Amino acid sequence: MSTTDTVRPDPAPARPSRAATRSLRGRPALYTSYASELAIFNTGTKKFWVGALVVAVLLLPFALQRDMVALVATVFVFAIGGIGLNLLTGYAGQVSLGQAFFLGVGAYTAAVFGGESSRGVIGLGWDMAIWLPLAGLVPALIALVLAPLAARVRGLYLAILTLGLVFIGEHIFKEADAITGGAGVGRAPAEPIFLGFNLFDRYEVFGYRIDRFTTFYYACFVIFVVMAVLARNLVRSRFGRSFAAVRDRDVAAEVMGVSLLRTKTIAFAISSFYAGIAGALLSIIIGRISPETWNFFLSVEFLAVIFIGGLASISGAIAGAVFVVMLPKLVNNLTGFLPVSSGVGQGGILNVFELQTIIFGLLIVLFLILEPRGLYGLWIRVRNYFKAWPFSY
C-alpha cells in the first residue's frame, strides 16, 4: 500500500505540546492533532461565544425580575431533563414517553432523603450532597430493572410501554401517602442545603442582595453545566457512537460487536439519571409537589423540548428547553394584542392556555415537516450560509 507517504494531520506525539494543539492562525478548521479536533470547543469562535453566553447567564439575574429568574432556572432544569431524554430518544433512538415518571421518582427520592418529615410523610432531612446523587441513582436503578423489558420492543411499542409507566407511576404516587403525601395533598420538596449552605436562601455578597431564587438559579446553572458537559463527553465516546449505531441500524450494530441489550440499558439508565436530577430540582422550584404533577403532559413537554430543539444534539436540547419554558410566558405577554381572555371561563374565542397548547402543537408539527433537526438544524443552516458568504456555494 503506497499510503505511507501520504500527509496526515497528526505526525505522532501522544501528548502534543500546547503549541501543536492550537490551530494555525486564520485556519480554524485545520487541526494539527487528533486531540484538538476531538475537543468540544474545537474552534476559537466556539470558545468565545460559549464564554460570552456563560457571562451573560451569570449577569442575567441582576437584570430580571424575580419570577423571570425562577423561569430561567426552570429552563436549566428542563435542559437537564431534555438532555437526558435526547440521549435516549435522539441518540439511541428509543422513543420514551416515560420521562415524567422518572422525574417524579427523582423528586420523591430527593424529598424522602432531603425533606422534612411531617404529618405521616417520611423525610430524613439529609444534605443535598447525598440526596442529589440519590435522586439520579434511584431512577437509574429502576430503569436498569425495567430495561430488559423495554429493550425487547422498539418504536411505537416502546412508546406505549413507557406511556404505561407514566400511568402506573401516577397511580403509585397517588397511593403511596407516606412518600408523596397522597392525591390532592402533596408534600414539601427536598431542602436544598448543600454542605450546610442553603441554596434557596438570600445572601449578601459584596453589598449586593441576592434573593433566594437567584441563589438557586446559580445552583441549577452549575449542575446544568456539569451535566451538559458530561453528556457531550459521552456522545463523542464509544458509548455515544454505539447509541447512534443502534438507532440507525440495529442488525449492523450487532454484527459490529455492539450489544443491543447492553446499549439500550445504558441509554435508558443514563436518561433516567438525568430525569431524576431534573425532577428533584424542578420540585424545589415548584415549591410543593403533588402526585398529579408527574403526568403524561409533562412527558410530552419533554418530547417537545427535543423535537423543537433538535434530536441527537446536546445544544439542541438546551435551545428546546429555552423555547418550551419561555413560550407560555411569551404567549401571556401577547394576550394584550390578541382576542383571547386571560383565564378560563372569561369569554373570548380562546383563553391563554388553549392558545399555548395550540401554538405548541402547531410548532411540533411544523418542525417535524419543515426542519426535523429542530432549532439546531436552523442554526446549522444559518451557519453554513455564512460560512460561504457572500457566495451561495
Place this chain on the structure above:
Amino acid sequence: MVELTIPDEVAVEGVETGRPVLEVDNISLSFGGTTAISDVSFDVRAGELFAIIGPNGAGKTSIFNSISGVYIPQQGSITFAGEDVLGRRPESIARLGVARMFQNIELFDNLTVLDNIMLGRHNHLHYSLLSAFLFAGKAKRAEVANRRIAEEIIDFLDIAAHRSFPVGMLPYGIKKRVELGRALAMQPSLLLLDEPVAGMNVEETEDMARFILDIRSELGISMILVEHDMGLVMDLADRVLVLDFGHRIALGTPAEVQADPAVIKAYLGEELG
C-alpha cells in the same frame, strides 16, 4: 498500514499451515416450511479467498447470516477459530474476529464516514462509562490512538475527502468503500463480503477488486465473497462453492466449478429431450 499488517496471530499462523479458520458442517436452516439452506458443508482456510455463488435465492446471504449469528441454523455446526459459534449472539461472534459487509448497504446513515469506521473499532475500545463521561485519561488516549487506525483505513480506501460527511449523503460506490472500511476497522480474521461490486460500473468494480486483493496479500485476512459478477469471482477466488435452492452442488477451484455439469445446469438449464 503499520498497525494492520499483522491483524491477528491466528490468521498469520494459519497462512503457513493452511489450516481452516472456519468450518461449516452440515448446516440446515429453514423458516417455517421454506428451506433456505440444507446440509451445506465447507471450510475456509487461513488467508484464502473463498467464493460462494448461486442463482438468486440459493441461500448465499442466509449462510452469511448464519455465520455472523443473525440466523441460527436448526442443524449442523459452525466452528470459527476453534470455537463453536452456533447459537452465539452476533456481537460475540464479531468479537471473535468475524467482520461483514452487507449486500444492501447497512451503514449508520446519520454518522460521518469517520464515526462509521470508528464504530468498527468498537471492540478495540475498552474504557469505562465513567471515563467516557469525563473524556479524560484512558478514554481520550484510546480515542486518539484508534482514530489513527481509522485514518490509516481512510487512507487505504482513498476516502479522505469524504471523511467528515454523513454517510447518508454519499454516492453508492463510496458507501460501499466505507462499509468495507468499517469491516476492516474491526481487524477481523474472517471478512464476509456480500456482493461488494453489485451495481457498480467497470471502473468501480476494478477498484474494489484491487482493494480485495490488497486486503488478502497485505493483511492476510481470510475472505468469503458472495458475488454475481462471474468475471470477478473466477479471477479472484481460490475456491468456489456453488449453491442452488439451498443445496451445495459443487465445490472446487474456479476451473473445476466452471466445467461442472451440475453448475451449468443450475445456471443455464439443460437441453430438452
